[in-house]
Each structure stands twice: as structure tokens, then as C-alpha cells.
Amino acid sequence: MKLTQLPREFEQALPILKRIEAAGYEGYFVGGSVRDVLLGQAIHDVDIATSAFPAEIKSIFPRTIDVGIEHGTVLVLSDEENYEITTFRTESTYQDFRRPDQVEFVRSLEEDLKRRDFTINAFALREDGTIVDLFNGLADLENKVLRAVGNPYERFHEDALRMMRGLRFVSQLGFAFEERTKESIIENHALLEKISVERVTIEFVKLLLGKNRKLGIEMFIETKCFEYCPELKGRSGQLRVFSELPAMQLTSEVQAWVLLIDHLLLEEQDIRQFLKAWKCSNQTIRQVQQAFKGLQWRKEQGYSKALLYELQKETISIVESLLPYYQLEDEATLYIEAYNQLPIHALADLAVNGNDLMTHYQKKGGKWLKEALEVCETAVLNGETVNDTQALFDYLDTHFSQLIKE
Ligand code: ATP
Ligand code: MG
Helix, strand or coil: CECCCCCHHHHHHHHHHHHHHHCCCCEEEECHHHHHHHCCCCCCCCEEEECCCHHHHHHHCCCEEEEEHHHCEEEEECCCCEEEEEECEEEEECCCCCCCCEEEECCCHHHHHHCCCEHHHCCEECCCCEEECCCCHHHHHHHCEECECCCHHHHHHHCCHHHHHHHHHHHHHCCEECHHHHHHHHHHHHHHHHCCHHHHHHHHHHHHHCCCHHHHHHHHHHCCHHHHCCCCCCCHHHHHHHHCCCCCCCCCHHHHHHHHHHHCCCCHHHHHHHHHHCCCCHHHHHHHHHHHHHHHHHHHCCCCHHHHHHHHHHHHHHHHHHHHHHCCCCCHHHHHHHHHCCCCCCHHHCCCCHHHHHHHHCCCCCHHHHHHHHHHHHHHHCCCCCCCHHHHHHHHHHHCHHHHHC
8 A cells, every 4th residue: 555645744854764775775764654545644753763773773864862872762853843753673572561661773674664563553654655454454444453463472471561551542542442452352351460551551541541441441341450540459340330420531630630530439538549559650649639629519509709819710621521421511602701800819919019918907817827828808798898908907907816816
């Protein structure tokens, strides 16, 4: 098969391939971008594979950076774009079902394509538009089938992450596993335990965000892979309910975690441990906790002004975007407007600050100061006083003289 028209991203990178070829080596576009072009989808990263060894690539191109030279990857800098160029390689020694600790550079494209995970990820695209398809990936694309390259049992043994990658492709592409590939995942699912959580999490989040999440989660349950993912053991019932939610695609990691956590029937105080187990960042954890709290209030009694203030626009939008999964209406416009109408949006908007209070009351900073500021914040938000310096002093004098005298 030959493509008559290449997408802009490949056109732009053609001079790179031509230069590699002119130096006497082979160069191809490979990986997910070739698959995505064949599917008519937008592409994000252009990966180039070559028979040239890293040192040879560096001698062909004047400006390069060693980004992963031990894996054979050199970043080539060109005026418009930078390209990762990776030497054909085989991955010889796999230990403990994880990524190989040694790679061997080879001159053969076939060897390189053989180590790739699924047939639809194992195409190479030549500079003249020819698709190299050594494993009948084109037929699998046509039939929407995910088939391991070679013997699936061996391939999942070599690197068990491939099972999670497969599940996320089910969710992203709506493809089904070929029978032997699926059987092999069911048989080997426990190997996932050996894989670093960070790598599993990346794939799981992609699974949650896929267009065909329902299919992906169903297969995650059927293959039992969930049993070896953090904190999910024994939770197939809850995952099943989660898979049956309205099929709308999730759009952010935070949104996805909140919806999942709510369906696992966790409480706000369980979130930290759950997401720590998935090795999520503290920032993600905080955002999920806030959105989860917002969601519970919004579902049960609605937002107070103090809660709108605490959540801020971004989290309000996330909470609202989740309501349709509960057969409720997304009213982001209404509540963002309510948020905009709040008299203040941050402590810095208050007409007094810590220094003003210390000067006014002739007191050193301390616990009282933090409390006094909080009192002002709440009073202004609830409309008990206007946000004006004198009004705030008056308010504190009348209502909180005790706090200030102490
Ligand atoms: P995406 O579109 O999400 O980037 P991708 O298929 O390009 O998907 P990458 O992680 O960017 O995924 O990997 C690029 C290519 O490298 C894959 O298409 C596949 O050929 C190969 N690959 C990546 N990870 C593995 C793995 N664990 N085992 C075998 N081949 C892999
Ligand atoms: Mg990619």
C-alpha cells in the first residue's frame, strides 16, 4: 500500500528522512503516528526509526541532543521542529517481565518492527509513501482488531505493560482483542504486578479518557487486569457500575479520577491513599479532593458561596461537567456567573491584609491574625459586611473583640 498524500507533519519531516537516505541509511516514520494517519486521525508525535547508529545520526545532522542515547534515541533539531530519531533495535534481555535493561542496535527494519507490541503499531512508512506492513496490520486496522506481534504469550511475558497498553487502545480506538491475544492477557494478567505503577498509571488514565471507555473498562474487568492495579482488587462490581455510566468521553485526568473514586464508593478522606497508591502528584490529589468534595455538595444540597469561593472556576467547571453522569444537568454557566459575582475571589482581594490588622490592633502576628482574616473573608462572602477597610475593622470590633484582645 502506498499513501499518495502525507499529512503536513510528515511532509515537514520528509527532508530528515531524505537526508538519512542520502547518507546511505534507511529511515522511516514508525509507531502511533503511522497508525493514526491510516485511521484518518490527528497525529501528535512523529517518530522516526533508522538503520543508522546514534553516532552516525549525529554525524549526519549538525544539531542534535542526546535524549536517550542508551536506547538509541537522538533528538535532531531542525528549524521548524525537533525529531526523535531512534536506531532500529531489538530488546534482548528482559528481566522480571519489565522493560529490557539492554537494547541491541541492529540494521534490520524487520527486527525493529518485531519488537513492537501490536500489529497496528508496527507499520513503517517510507519516504515515498509506501507502508511497510510485515504483520498484516492493515487487515487488523480494517477489522478493528488488536493483535500482538508474534506470540502473544511471549510478548506479554517480555513486557507485561503491553497488556495495559492493549486495554487503553481498546478504549481509545474501540478495537477488540484478537482471540489469542485476549486469552493470553487473561492468562498473564498477574504479571502486571511486576510493572512500575507509574507506567501502569499512564496507560490507565489514557484508558479512562478514551472514547470507548465502556469497552475498555469491560475488557479491564474481563481480563482481570484490574486485580493487579492499585486499590482495585476485589472491586469488579463497582467497576462494572462505572462501566455502565453514560458513554460520554471524559476530558481530564482529574475529572476521570473523581468519577471513578465516587463509583468505588470511597470517601473524601480515602482519596489521598488511593491516589498515592497510583503515584499521582500532590497537585492532582488536591484537585481531585476538591472536585470530589464539590461534587458531593452539589449533588446533595448545592453550593454555598463559601464553597464556590473555595472551589474556584476551574473546579466548578469540573464538578459541573460530571453531573450528566448522574442524570443531572451541567449548569457551569450559571455557577461560574455566581462565582464571578462573589465580592472577593481570593484573600488578597480583602480590603485589609495582615499588616493592616497588626498595625490597627497594635499586635504581633500569630494565630489570631489568621483567624481574623478568615472571619473577614467569611463575613464579606456572606454579605455580612462590605469589603471596605473601615467596615472590616468595625465588623471585627463588634463581633470579634474577644479574638483580638486575647
Ligand atoms: P500514542 O498515540 O498514545 O503516542 P503510541 O502507539 O505512539 O501511542 P508510544 O508510547 O508513543 O505509543 O510508543 C510508540 C511506539 O513504540 C508504539 O506505537 C509501538 O510501536 C512501540 N512501543 C511503545 N511501547 C511499547 C512496548 N511496551 N512494547 C512494544 N512496543 C512498544
Ligand atoms: Mg506515540
